Amino acid sequence: xxxxxxxxxxxxxxxxxxxxxxxxxxxxxxxxxxxxxxxxxxxxxxxxxxxxxxxxxxxxxxxxxxxxxxxxxxxxxxxxxxxxxxxxxxxxxxxxxxxxxxxxxxxxxxxxxxxxxxxxxxxxxxxxxxxxxxxxx
Amino acid sequence: xxxxxxxxxxxxxxxxxxxxxxxxxxxxxxxxxxxxxxxxxxxxxxxxxxxxxxxxxxxxxxxxxxxxxxxxxxxxxxxxxxxxxxxxxxxxxxxxxxxxxxxxxxxxxxxxxxxxxxxxxxxxxxxxxxxxxxxxx
DNA sequence: TTGCGTGCAAAGGTTTTGCATGGCA
DNA sequence: TGCCATGCAAAACCTTTGCACGCAA
Numbered sequence: 001x002x003x004x005x006x007x008x009x010x011x012x013x014x015x016x017x018x019x020x021x022x023x024x025x026x027x028x029x030x031x032x033x034x035x036x037x038x039x040x041x042x043x044x045x046x047x048x049x050x051x052x053x054x055x056x057x058x059x060x061x062x063x064x065x066x067x068x069x070x071x072x073x074x075x076x077x078x079x080x081x082x083x084x085x086x087x088x089x090x091x092x093x094x095x096x097x098x099x100x101x102x103x104x105x106x107x108x109x110x111x112x113x114x115x116x117x118x119x120x121x122x123x124x125x126x127x128x129x130x131x132x133x134x135x136x137x
Numbered sequence: 138x139x140x141x142x143x144x145x146x147x148x149x150x151x152x153x154x155x156x157x158x159x160x161x162x163x164x165x166x167x168x169x170x171x172x173x174x175x176x177x178x179x180x181x182x183x184x185x186x187x188x189x190x191x192x193x194x195x196x197x198x199x200x201x202x203x204x205x206x207x208x209x210x211x212x213x214x215x216x217x218x219x220x221x222x223x224x225x226x227x228x229x230x231x232x233x234x235x236x237x238x239x240x241x242x243x244x245x246x247x248x249x250x251x252x253x254x255x256x257x258x259x260x261x262x263x264x265x266x267x268x269x270x271x272x273x274x
Numbered sequence: 275t276t277g278c279g280t281g282c283a284a285a286g287g288t289t290t291t292g293c294a295t296g297g298c299a
Numbered sequence: 300t301g302c303c304a305t306g307c308a309a310a311a312c313c314t315t316t317g318c319a320c321g322c323a324a
Contacts, residue, residue, distance in 0.1 A: 007278055007323050029314080044281040049314065051279095065202045071313060089255050100253045108245055116237050117269030118226050128261040132254030144298050144303055166289080181306040186289065188304095208288060 011043055015051050019061060019076035026064060026097055028071035062123045066090055066097070073097065077123060088123075091131035098131055148180055152188050156198060156213035163201060163234055165208035199260050201234070203227055210234065214260060225260075228268035235268055 018035060019027070027035070029048050036043045052074050055061035064073040087100040105122060112118045155172060156164070164172070166185050173180045189211050192198035201210045224237040242259060249255045 009279060009323070011280075042281090045313095046282080046315075047280055065204070087249075087253075089249075089253075089257075092258065092261075098255070100249075100255065102248075102253065104245060104248050104252075108241060111239075111241050112224075112226075112237075112264070112266070115241075116224075116226075116239065117272065118235070118237065118264070118266050119272055120226075120264055120266040121229065124229075124265040125263065127249070127255070127257055129249070129255050129257040131256075135254065135256055146298070146304060148305075179306090182288095183290075183307080184305055 011047055012051055012054075014041070015043070015048065016055065016060075016076075019055075019074065023076050023078070024099060026073040026075040028073055030071060032074070064088065064097070064124070064126050066126065087127055088125065089127045089129060089131065091134055092128055093130055093134040096131060097126075148184055149188055149191075151178070152180070152185065153192065153197075153213075156192075156211065160213050160215070161236060163210035163212040165210055167208060169211070201225065201227075201261075201263050203234070203263070224264055225262065226264045226266060226268065228271055229265055230267055230271040233268060234263075 014036070015032065018032065029045065029052060032048050032052075033043060033045060052061060052063070056063050056074070060076065060078060062075050062077050064075070066073060087102055087105055089098040089100055090096070091098065109120045109122055112120045151173070152169065155169065166182065166189060169185055169189075170180060170182060189198060189200070192213075193200050193211070197213065197215060199212050199214050201212070203210060224239055224242055226235040226237055227233070228235065246257045246259055249257045
């Protein structure tokens with residue numbers, strides 16, 4: 001399956017390391033580019049997209065679509081699927097992406113599969129709504 | 138809140154009527170444009186986007202983001218929030234958008250609110266995964 | 275040496291915007 | 300008549316692609 005990614009390059013390692021060091025956070029391609037630009041390390045936009053695409057295919061990184069016109073967001077999730085036990089909630093008011101740890105998620109996943117035959121890819125799904133902070137103000 | 142939409146125009150009525158007549162289905166802006174082009178009714182792209190934006194703001198139409206690079210999808214959902222008792226599931230293999238009626242949805246909604254303080258907007262959320270048909274093949 | 279990775283620039287696609295014109299009230 | 304809506308074209312934006320060069324193995 002992994003025909004791509006034959007070579008281990010410096011940029012590949014640096015991007016992966018950056019994403020790993022910010023586990024739990026998400027970045028757009030442009031933000032990643034800016035991060036390295038800030039360290040005097042220029043990485044071409046195409047390279048960033050190509051590396052991210054590879055990591056998404058491998059499964060170590062997830063991509064989220066938030067709003068029309070916005071960039072996609074990328075987040076390191078690791079090699080093991082065990083860490084996927086949280087909801088991704090996007091607040092429609094303040095725009096934050098919130099990670100909620102919750103066992104209910106797994107129950108719902110099983111329900112969707114057994115009752116509806118739908119094999120839910122929990123990682124890719126984003127729940128839209130209003131977060132606690134915004135709700136109180 | 139509704140400063141916009143002061144005038145009722147022919148195009149507005151036609152677009153809304155088309156979306157209403159296809160309730161349960163979703164269309165991209167381009168598909169809507171093509172539909173009217175097929176009836177010798179040309180509607181400018183900008184007009185379609187502007188009308189859709191208005192309807193989304195009003196709440197009678199929902200917008201879904203499916204894949205990067207793809208267009209957003211629009212679907213008529215009506216004025217009442219009662220119809221929102223179903224999941225929107227996008228099959229990552231065949232690309233279909235599936236509507237699943239399910240009470241579990243409301244339970245999850247209550248759970249998210251009471252345990253995590255997150256007021257989930259169920260209509261906007263799309264569950265990604267693999268549908269029953271694709272799973273069996 | 276072989277062939278993948280990179281960077282740059284250009285292309286591709288969707289959505290938004292500016293501006294003059296047309297239509298609703 | 301006063302504004303809003305429309306259409307066209309251009310702009311803005313994110314992402315992908317082509318190609319020559321660089322680098323890993």
